Amino acid sequence: MIGQSSSRIFLAHAVLILGILIVAFPIYYTFVASTQTLQTILKPPLPLLPGDQFWNNYSEALFGGVGRIGGVSVGRLLLNTTVMALGIAVGKIFISILSAYAIVFFRFPLRMVFFWLIFITLMLPVEVRILPTYKVMVDLGMIDTYAGLIIPLIASATATLLFRQFFMTIPGELVEAARVDGAGPWRFFFDILLPLSRTNIAALFVILFIYGWTQYLWPLLVTNSNNMNTIVIALRRMVSFADADTQWHLVMVTAMLAIVPPILVVVLMQRWFVRGLVDSEK
């Protein structure tokens, strides 16, 4: 390796620290704002250190304060969002591992037709078929239901392609050995394929959980009742910059509660996260 002069190393650290300041500042600032009184927030500039209202604001928001603004408690919003994010992550992994299993380990008429039908959905994101999809949801009575929030989002090609790619690397000898030993397709799936796919499943889970948690357009379309809002949508409804009544300190607490769970997932499961991100884009 080429020697680096210490001044250049110092410069590199300086640039990185500056980058982290830019990247982290909006989140830190939100945290600071969530620990201040409403009066302090309304008079910029805001102090750079957290205030002393942490317990007051958080307990007020958690035990009724946000309910007064949006009509729904924070607990309910977090529950809705968690159900949606987990439902999407689990559902997507479930249906795509099954279909990838069928496409790689079986030969049947129409196999490639099915593969292409799934593959083409890559090119049909919700954003390009907003209105007709909404109409399907109304016809099926899925507005304001968890099923409506979850099911239409669990079909997508990425996860299927990822599992297919991984399955194709599994040597045929393994399948043959399993068959010689008398294992049927289910036995093979549960005893060999699933354990081998553990890493891929974990990586995909992290990515999909975040995907589900940060959805915006879809919950906006399929929820009318405040009871079914996700925390992101509720936050949008609480914020009104023209309205002098906005309870900014509570809004900031809610924003923190909406940001922290997915950030924890990313930071604590960093290894899987990086892997899932890089793999799912191949």
Add this chain to the structure above:
Amino acid sequence: MTPRVVFPNKVLPYLLVAPQLAITLVFFYWPAGQAFYQSMLRQDPFGLRTRFVWFANFRKVLADPAYLNSIKVTVVFSLATAIVAMCVALLLAVMAEKVVRGKGLYRTLLIWPYAVAPAIAGMLWLFLFNPSIGSLAYMLRSFGIAWDPLLNGTHAMILLVSAAAWKQISYNFLFFVAGLQAVPKTLIEAAAMDGAGETKRFWTIVFPLLAPTTFFLLVVNTVYALFDTFGIVHAVTGGGPGKATETLVYKVYNDGFVNLILGDSAAQSVILMIIVISLTAIQFRYVERKVHYG
């Protein structure tokens, strides 16, 4: 590919693909087909009669100054977001390659914006730059800049681009770091022995070798800016002030859900589909090439 060893079942595979296929058909193909069909229909103002008009809706949409404006807004927004997010991420990735101590910590601190929903990212930036209560807006004003993203279209666009690019930095950073690690160290050492300085080494060796990563990220970032940023636009500006930040996706939503012009909205959906299909095609052509050249 060698012929795989497979299971001989006849019915089981159909059962296995059934769930995904059912959802795909009901929620993807049926609505997409509807969009195509709708895009050739026109309703009278009272919604009583519907006529089949072939491509008249497309002609109308493509001649509409509001739509052309929205194309322009989208191009500016997507390019600016992609370029800003990629330049910052590349700079940080190059710096992160140099340091040894604290590398892991830097990475951890740089990746978390990925977990923030685009709409929330938008709201945080608006909170920072809101003319009445934002601290950074306050600073800008004290420098004598008449900052008001709620009234000034250019300011609104700058705010949207900052929020959208901010969220995407972590993603690009991870891919650039992976790309930089794949650059053979021997090449760089050889160049150093030949007397090439650090800047020269970067532009003549590292940057060209990063081209596949850069191109890939350019496509991904464009798709992100086109589609995933609906939340930012909806939460921050609502397409305003005027129509200064009305992107294509926002306009589809607005025409369909708020203004209820179904035929136009469907025609716009179909145009968007064509854009996604071409972008995906470009991406896959490139992936194909990467496989061939190793």
